[in-house]
Amino acid sequence: MKIAFIGSGNMGGAMINAIVAGKAVEAEDIYIFDKAQAAADALGSRLGVNVCGSGREAAQAADAVFIAVKPGVVRGVITEIADVLKSKAVVSIAAGVTVMEYISVLGENVKLVRSIPNLPAFVGAGISGLFFYNFTERDTELRSSVRELFEAFGKTVIVDKEKMIDEMIAVTSSSPAYF
Numbered sequence: 001m002k003i004a005f006i007g008s009g010n011m012g013g014a015m016i017n018a019i020v021a022g023k024a025v026e027a028e029d030i031y032i033f034d035k036a037q038a039a040a041d042a043l044g045s046r047l048g049v050n051v052c053g054s055g056r057e058a059a060q061a062a063d064a065v066f067i068a069v070k071p072g073v074v075r076g077v078i079t080e081i082a083d084v085l086k087s088k089a090v091v092s093i094a095a096g097v098t099v100m101e102y103i104s105v106l107g108e109n110v111k112l113v114r115s116i117p118n119l120p121a122f123v124g125a126g127i128s129g130l131f132f133y134n135f136t137e138r139d140t141e142l143r144s145s146v147r148e149l150f151e152a153f154g155k156t157v158i159v160d161k162e163k164m165i166d167e168m169i170a171v172t173s174s175s176p177a178y179f
Contacts, residue, residue, distance in 0.1 A: 001145050004031040004062035006055040006077055008040050011093060012068030014122045018153030020047045022124075025149065031058040056081045064089040064146060071097050078105050086110060089142055093117055099133045099162055111135055113146050116168050117153070126154030129168035131161070 003025055005012050012034075020027050027048035033055045034040040044051035052058040059065045059081050069077055071094040078085060082105055090102065091113040102112050110133075117128040128150045135143050150156045159165060 001025060001064065002029045002031070002062045003064045003066065003149065004033070004052075004058035005066045005068050006033055006058060006081075007066075007068035007070075008032045008034040008043055009036070009068070011117060011119075011121070012066065013039075013043055015066070015068070015093075015117065015149075015153060016043065016047065016049060018121060018124060019149055020049065022152035024152040031061045033058040056084055059084040059088060062088065064091055064142070064149075066091045066093065068093050071095055075101065075105065078102065082106055089113065089146065091115060091146060096166070099131075109134065111139065111142070114162060114165050115150065116165050117150065121153040124153050128154060128156050129159055129165050130156055131159050131165050133162070 005016055008016060016030060016032065019025050030049040031052050032040055032044065032049055033052045040051050055077060065085060065088045067074055067077060067090060074094045074097045085106055089111045092102065093115050095116060099112055099114055102110060112133040114131045114133065115128050118126050120126045130147065130150060132143055147156055
């Protein structure tokens with residue numbers, strides 16, 4: 001499986017590090033783009049992942065695309081490359097950005113994983129909630145592959161209702177951060 005990360009900052013970078021370290025995906029099958037080009041180049045050099053010149057280039061090369069940017073810029077990012085994302089599995093790690101917001105840009109047929117990883121992912125001890133939208137029985141292998149990627153940096157919990165992702169934010173991310 002080839003994956004792309006649009007955004008390779010703190011959380012995206014932690015996920016990429018863990019995925020490469022755990023050999024969940026080979027480094028040469030990972031494509032990243034970040035507007036902070038110097039940081040992306042440094043990550044690329046250190047891990048051997050492909051650094052792309054645009055989000056479109058990264059997304060086109062992958063089977064699954066992780067949207068790992070701040071929630072406030074998600075709409076702009078996905079709008080810019082919507083034509084490419086419509087044929088990919090899209091994985092969102094942006095807190096508070098709902099399935100409906102993705103659908104409004106990408107359409108009803110998008111295969112979306114709404115997730116909420118947390119800070120302990122930096123040390124391989126994270127817990128991530130995963131909500132799969134629009135995945136069918138034929139997508140069992142893809143669903144399993146996405147879960148394996150998240151398990152590279154901790155445990156996963158599959159939820160069957162999107163609102164449970166928002167509840168997990170309070171329990172696994174926001175509250176512990178304030179504490």
